[in-house]
Amino acid sequence: MKIRRGRTADAQAIGRVHVETWQATYAGLLPDAMLVRMSEARQAAYWQRSLADPREARGIFVAEDDDMGVVGFGSCGPVRDPPDGLNGTEQRVGEVYTLYVEPDFQNRGLGRRLLDAMFRQLRADGFDTAVLWMLARNPTRFFYEGMGGDPAGSRTDRFSGTDVEEVAYAWRDLDAPLVRRRLAPEEEG
Ligand SMILES: CC(C)(COP(=O)(O)OP(=O)(O)OC[C@H]1O[C@@H](n2cnc3c(N)ncnc32)[C@H](O)[C@@H]1OP(=O)(O)O)[C@@H](O)C(=O)NCCC(=O)NCCS
Structure with missing residues (x-):
């Protein structure tokens, strides 16, 4: 299983994983x-455009299985909506x-x-801080907390006419290893 930068040939596969994981x-x-109503073809077209733009493509990564092809993806770049919980030192x-x-x-x-x-x-x-927005009710919150993210704000977003609460996480040391912190034996009760 390898992690590599995405390329335009991955657009179809990313579109499929996008729709499957959202649903x-x-x-x-x-x-x-x-x-x-989500459509793999529409998502693929969206990713095709992003992957064709070198500034966006440098922040798009895929996880690729030898047999199954693309089974995961992620994308990053400059902040779009800075959460209000940032403390100003960033x-x-x-x-x-x-x-x-x-x-x-x-x-895995x-x-x-x-x-x-x-x-x-x-x-x-050249970024020193990373933030990530997610649905407040998504249990994946615990994944990001395990990866060292700190709560950094909230907002209300609108999806198909419905208001949905979102929360932000922030990482202020992008060099820190993403290991889940385990209690040392002497720290355990
Ligand atoms: C969230 C997601 C990206 C995590 O990826 P993954 O490959 O399953 O996670 P990993 O195997 O790398 O997990 C790393 C660690 O986090 C833990 N973890 C994973 N998902 C977790 C969850 N939902 N809650 C708590 N811990 C979690 C793992 O147990 C592992 O812990 P360890 O270090 O003690 O072994 C993936 O589960 C996913 O795509 N979920 C659905 C979509 C989603 O919600 N995406 C986020 C939208 S913002």
């Missing part, structure tokens, strides 16, 4: 009408826009490896 993850969290803020791993391939370390690749890219591009 699996967001059922009950986002309006059904919106989820059933100089250049980047953002992880997306991170999705197919259900059958979750919990691919999410961590994709996040790591994106943080390296953001560092290389």
Whole structure:
């Protein structure tokens, strides 16, 4: 299983993983009408355009299985909507826009490896902080907390006419290893 930068030839596969993971993850969290209307072809066209733009493509990474092809992806770049919980010490803020791993391939370390690749890219591009927005009700929150993200604000977004609460996480040391902190034996109760 390898992590590499995305290329235009991946657009179709990323579009498929995008729709599959949204429908699996967001059922009950986002309006059904919106989820059933999602189209792999439309998402593929969106990713095709992003991958064809070198400034965007440098922040797009895929996880590739030898047999199954692309099974996960993530994208990052300059912050689009800085959360209000940033404390003002941040100089250049980047953002992880997306991170999705197919259900059958979750919990094998691919999410961590994709996040790591994106943080390296953001560092290389001169960012000192990364933020990420996610649905407040998405249980994946605990994944980001395990990866060292700190709560950094909230906002209300609108999906197909429905208001949805979102929360932001921030990482202020993009060099720190993404290891889940485990209690040392002497710290355990
Ligand atoms: C969130 C996601 C990207 C994580 O990727 P993954 O490949 O499953 O995660 P990893 O295998 O790298 O997990 C790394 C660590 O996080 C833990 N973890 C993974 N998902 C978790 C969750 N939902 N809650 C708590 N811990 C979680 C793993 O157990 C592992 O812990 P360890 O270090 O103790 O071994 C993936 O599960 C996913 O795509 N989920 C659905 C879509 C989604 O919600 N995306 C985020 C939108 S912002």
